[in-house]
Amino acid sequence: MNAIIVSALLGVVMMFSSWIFKSERLQKNLALVGLLILIFANLAQINGWYVVDINTKGMLAFTRFGLYANMLLFILTFLYLFINAEEIEAIGHQAADFYALFFFILCGASILTSFDNLLMLFIGIEILSIPLYILTGSDKKNLLSNEASLKYFLMGSFSTGILLLGITLCYGAIGSFQLQAPMIVPSKGIAMEQYLLSAGLILIFAAMNFKVSAAPFHFWTPDVYDGAPTVFTGFMATIVKAAGFIAFIGIFHAQAKALGNSWELLLNFVIIATLLVGNISAVFQRSVKRMLSYSSIAQAGFMLFAVYGVSDFANEGILLYAVVYSIASIGIFSVLVKMKDYGFEAFNGLGKSNPLLAFVTTVFLLSLAGIPLTGGFFAKYYMLNAILTAGAGLWIVIIAVLFAAVSVYYYFKLIQAMYFVQGTPAIKEVPKTYTYKLLVLAVLLLILGVFPNLLFNYLYF
Amino acid sequence: MFLLSFLIIPIVAALALLFIQHEKRAQDIAIVASVASLTAAVNIILNNVPSVDFAWIPVLNSRFVLQVDGLAKILILLTAISFPAIFIATNKNQVAQKNIFLSLMLFTQAGLMGVFLAGDALLFYFFWELALIPVYFLCSIWGGEKRIAVTFKFFIYTFLGSLLMLIGIIFVYMHTKEHNFLLSSFKTASFNPAQQVLAFALFFIAFAIKMPIFPLHTWQPDAYDQSPTAVTMVLSAVMVKMGLYGVLRWLMPLFPNAFSAHTNFVMVISIIGILYASFLAIRQDNIKKLIAYSSIAHIGLMSAAIFANNTIGTQGVLVQLFSHGINVIGLWIIADIIEQQAGTKLLSEMGGLAKKQPTLAILLVAFSFANIALPLTNAFVGEFLMFNSLFQVNPWMAATAGVSVVLAAIYTLNMVQKVAYGDVSTAIQKMSTNKPAQAVLIILIIIVFVTGVYPQPLFDLTKDTLLQLFVK
Numbered sequence: 001m002n003a004i005i006v007s008a009l010l011g012v013v014m015m016f017s018s019w020i021f022k023s024e025r026l027q028k029n030l031a032l033v034g035l036l037i038l039i040f041a042n043l044a045q046i047n048g049w050y051v052v053d054i055n056t057k058g059m060l061a062f063t064r065f066g067l068y069a070n071m072l073l074f075i076l077t078f079l080y081l082f083i084n085a086e087e088i089e090a091i092g093h094q095a096a097d098f099y100a101l102f103f104f105i106l107c108g109a110s111i112l113t114s115f116d117n118l119l120m121l122f123i124g125i126e127i128l129s130i131p132l133y134i135l136t137g138s139d140k141k142n143l144l145s146n147e148a149s150l151k152y153f154l155m156g157s158f159s160t161g162i163l164l165l166g167i168t169l170c171y172g173a174i175g176s177f178q179l180q181a182p183m184i185v186p187s188k189g190i191a192m193e194q195y196l197l198s199a200g201l202i203l204i205f206a207a208m209n210f211k212v213s214a215a216p217f218h219f220w221t222p223d224v225y226d227g228a229p230t231v232f233t234g235f236m237a238t239i240v241k242a243a244g245f246i247a248f249i250g251i252f253h254a255q256a257k258a259l260g261n262s263w264e265l266l267l268n269f270v271i272i273a274t275l276l277v278g279n280i281s282a283v284f285q286r287s288v289k290r291m292l293s294y295s296s297i298a299q300a301g302f303m304l305f306a307v308y309g310v311s312d313f314a315n316e317g318i319l320l321y322a323v324v325y326s327i328a329s330i331g332i333f334s335v336l337v338k339m340k341d342y343g344f345e346a347f348n349g350l351g352k353s354n355p356l357l358a359f360v361t362t363v364f365l366l367s368l369a370g371i372p373l374t375g376g377f378f379a380k381y382y383m384l385n386a387i388l389t390a391g392a393g394l395w396i397v398i399i400a401v402l403f404a405a406v407s408v409y410y411y412f413k414l415i416q417a418m419y420f421v422q423g424t425p426a427i428k429e430v431p432k433t434y435t436y437k438l439l440v441l442a443v444l445l446l447i448l449g450v451f452p453n454l455l456f457n458y459l460y461f
Numbered sequence: 462m463f464l465l466s467f468l469i470i471p472i473v474a475a476l477a478l479l480f481i482q483h484e485k486r487a488q489d490i491a492i493v494a495s496v497a498s499l500t501a502a503v504n505i506i507l508n509n510v511p512s513v514d515f516a517w518i519p520v521l522n523s524r525f526v527l528q529v530d531g532l533a534k535i536l537i538l539l540t541a542i543s544f545p546a547i548f549i550a551t552n553k554n555q556v557a558q559k560n561i562f563l564s565l566m567l568f569t570q571a572g573l574m575g576v577f578l579a580g581d582a583l584l585f586y587f588f589w590e591l592a593l594i595p596v597y598f599l600c601s602i603w604g605g606e607k608r609i610a611v612t613f614k615f616f617i618y619t620f621l622g623s624l625l626m627l628i629g630i631i632f633v634y635m636h637t638k639e640h641n642f643l644l645s646s647f648k649t650a651s652f653n654p655a656q657q658v659l660a661f662a663l664f665f666i667a668f669a670i671k672m673p674i675f676p677l678h679t680w681q682p683d684a685y686d687q688s689p690t691a692v693t694m695v696l697s698a699v700m701v702k703m704g705l706y707g708v709l710r711w712l713m714p715l716f717p718n719a720f721s722a723h724t725n726f727v728m729v730i731s732i733i734g735i736l737y738a739s740f741l742a743i744r745q746d747n748i749k750k751l752i753a754y755s756s757i758a759h760i761g762l763m764s765a766a767i768f769a770n771n772t773i774g775t776q777g778v779l780v781q782l783f784s785h786g787i788n789v790i791g792l793w794i795i796a797d798i799i800e801q802q803a804g805t806k807l808l809s810e811m812g813g814l815a816k817k818q819p820t821l822a823i824l825l826v827a828f829s830f831a832n833i834a835l836p837l838t839n840a841f842v843g844e845f846l847m848f849n850s851l852f853q854v855n856p857w858m859a860a861t862a863g864v865s866v867v868l869a870a871i872y873t874l875n876m877v878q879k880v881a882y883g884d885v886s887t888a889i890q891k892m893s894t895n896k897p898a899q900a901v902l903i904i905l906i907i908i909v910f911v912t913g914v915y916p917q918p919l920f921d922l923t924k925d926t927l928l929q930l931f932v933k
Contacts, residue, residue: 316520372590378518385631394659397628405621412613420601420609453520 001062002041002051003070003110010034011103018096028085031099035078042070058178061116065315068458069113069246072319076239076326077106083437087231087337092138101131109243118167118177121247125163125211128243129156132236136228148227155220159210166203173197204251212244214304215273218297225293234333237296242322245303249318253310267308268396274301275403282410289342291410292332295368298407299325302400305383309390316456317382323455324367324375324448331364331441340426347414348423356435358418363442369411370404375448380404463510464527466501467574470494475567478560487560488552494567495544502541506534506922522641526580531923532709535779536577536702539786543698544570546905550794550898551691554801562603565595569695576703582630582642593619596692605687615684622670629663633715648714661719664712671704672760675734685753690797697756698786705782708767713930724768731765732862739868747806748796751876755832758865759785765862766847772931774850779923780916781843788840791828791905795821798895803888808876813885818892822881824902829873831909839912
């Protein structure tokens with residue numbers, strides 16, 4: 001509750017702060033302080049202290065898992081802003097407006113981590129999505145950014161419509177928006193309600209797949225990620241996606257028993273399609289930014305493993321995966337903003353000219369590829385374990401692993417360009433402090449790569 | 462805690478090397494660190510050291526367990542001998558950014574040591590990959606002309622294999638009673654027969670790629686040819702042993718039924734591989750590729766002997782793990798000296814080494830004898846036992862595999878003839894004496910003959926592993 005209220009308030013404060021604070025530096029610091037306040041507010045709730053105690057009549061349920069997920073999302077946003085603030089200032093007139101949008105997105109995200117009611121899900125997704133449409137189109141003079149924004153908005157609206165239709169059908173079938181009780185229809189009479197419920201759930205499933213860019217609902221992703229200003233792509237591909245996944249798990253884990261085995265076919269199809277489309281398309285990309293968009297689809301395929309069944313591995317795994325993937329992606333997008341050109345050739349010779357920057361980029365890439373010693377390995381490990389614990393066939397794991405080997409191909413192409421090809425990288429001036437900030441991310445990944453349990457200690461105690 | 466020194470020494474030295482630009486000093490540090498590892502290795506062979514065991518990832522029940530037995534000891538000794546030998550013998554080679562090169566080499570050493578020491582499956586996997594990544598960078602940065610594509614093929618091949626093994630590890634883990642990754646609990650995991658075959662296959666593919674067994678060997682000759690020779694030595698002397706080690710440590714004790722059900726199949730593909738590689742070796746004009754194919758043939762014999770699944774064959778393999786490493790490093794050092802000084806890898810451009818560099822030529826002949834496994838050399842002991850074991854399973858298999866000895870004589874002696882005899886070619890004319898490398902070669906050749914004449918210490922060392930594997 002604290003997080004939802006405080007983030008909304010902070011959003012409003014940030015919106016008007018540009019009247020008082022003209023300096024962008026001050027605005028940035030205000031945003032960072034705001035995030036710290038948000039983190040503390042959330043921490044306070046974990047320890048049982050409420051800013052405002054509202055009885056939501058069971059529409060929201062604050063679990064330790066949800067609150068902890070909030071915490072991680074806020075910390076990731078903090079890291080993101082800490083590194084990328086200068087780049088955000090370079091876009092548009094008032095950076096404060098963008099910071100306000102971030103807070104609104106976080107408000108949506110904190111609803112998504114704790115909804116217990118399909119209506120709250122809908123509201124959360126809307127609050128999360130609308131600022132994203134604006135962020136995508138924030139580079140007003142760039143045609144690609146405009147196109148991406150419109151495309152995202154139109155397709156996002158469709159998916160929202162589909163989500164709403166699905167919620168309606170579910171409501172029609174069971175007469176409640178509540179998630180807690182499995183949506184089982186009483187067995188009396190014919191199965192009209194059963195059909196409605198199935199149809200409704202499939203529509204919700206499709207809409208959620210759209211939000212996390214899983215195939216075959218992924219078509220918006222490459223264009224939107226490519227068109228949006230690179231700093232914001234870094235935010236969309238990481239924190240927003242993580243929030244989407246936590247919501248996805250929230251719905252389908254609550255229904256796990258009711259859904260039964262028939263559900264697996266659909267999920268198998270989506271997982272394999274996502275892995276296939278993401279990985280194979282990423283192999284053929286010439287632009288690093290587009291490669292990363294497809295790779296984010298591929299990573300979503302792995303994260304879908306957590307939806308498969310309820311287990312500690314699924315819950316812990318999705319948090320670990322979200323954190324590790326977000327850190328690595330924030331890092332790599334932060335490197336990308338400094339590039340003059342997004343082609344692979346632009347990285348040629350980076351290992352010679354900026355050795356430290358090349359090193360951190362390598363760590364990010366290794367983590368995305370899931371190589372041991374980086375957090376990405378344990379993230380993938382948890383996912384594999386989650387799906388096997390949930391009782392999926394070994395074949396789907398083997399397919400996933402084959403695609404993981406494919407992913408090595410395109411991630412390592414970048415490493416090859418940096419280290420093994422001679423050339424001058426097309427890179428802007430990178431301040432030393434910027435590289436050191438990225439080094440912090442890389443070190444975090446390495447620490448999580450050896451001691452992943454550090455992340456979970458707080459989840460239980 | 463002593464066992465930790467095998468990880469700490471190389472890692473600390475490797476980290477230090479990253480900051481030492483001075484080439485001479487970097488070389489000294491690398492040599493000192495590798496010699497320190499060697500003394501540590503001698504210590505664990507002479508004295509019993511306790512295992513290391515502490516909690517690593519509590520949520521997964523994974524523990525940081527390092528332990529040694531005969532199998533681990535013999536491979537640790539091999540690794541510990543290889544690295545100083547390689548560093549000293551290739552000391553004079555011109556390498557750009559030598560400190561980084563040496564640093565990555567030492568990281569590789571730490572990974573290899575970890576693989577041989579790990580008593581926890583997840584930790585084993587961890588080190589298994591850790592050994593691979595520095596090699597990827599070593600080959601891609603300092604390798605030959607086609608290095609990037611070749612190394613990439615090598616990397617993707619082995620990475621795919623490792624991932625399959627990872628699934629296997631998770632799969633076995635889910636079937637253990639205690640739900641942890643310890644080797645001891647893995648051994649008591651209960652499967653139905655179909656599950657056992659599945660888990661066997663997942664592990665086997667990873668090990669088969671690493672060894673490599675025909676038809677998964679295609680990454681190897683190119684990778685050996687294109688890598689800088691120092692790395693090729695690590696790859697062929699120690700790294701391929703990871704695959705054989707994996708079979709002995711994990712595959713054989715974990716899935717005994719699936720193992721004995723597939724012995725014939727694996728023996729047949731191994732023997733096909735032996736003959737195939739031997740024939741290809743005969744046709745090579747490139748000395749590095751010749752040694753590479755010869756190495757595939759030898760490894761094939763070892764995998765066939767492991768899968769013969771009898772005491773004598775396994776005993777042969779345990780000895781040969783060590784001997785093959787020593788012999789192949791010797792051959793690579795000679796090939797490297799020639800390549801560095803004469804500037805050619807092609808046999809057709811060599812000739813007359815015996816006139817120009819008689820000591821080196823004598824050493825070449827001696828190592829060639831070891832490569833053919835003539836009596837008195839160390840390889841004879843192992844190969845004799847291995848052929849013996851194949852004969853016990855099926856005389857025809859022994860006979861077919863035995864052809865490889867003849868073929869080995871053909872290609873090895875052909876190589877000796879082209880390199881050492883005839884008129885001194887223009888390339889060989891350029892050569893001068895490389896004293897440190899020759900000193901290393903002499904030490905290695907002493908090991909070859911001592912263990913060839915008196916192999917009993919090696920048998921004693923590996924007795925406990927043999928008992929574990931065959932006396933239930």
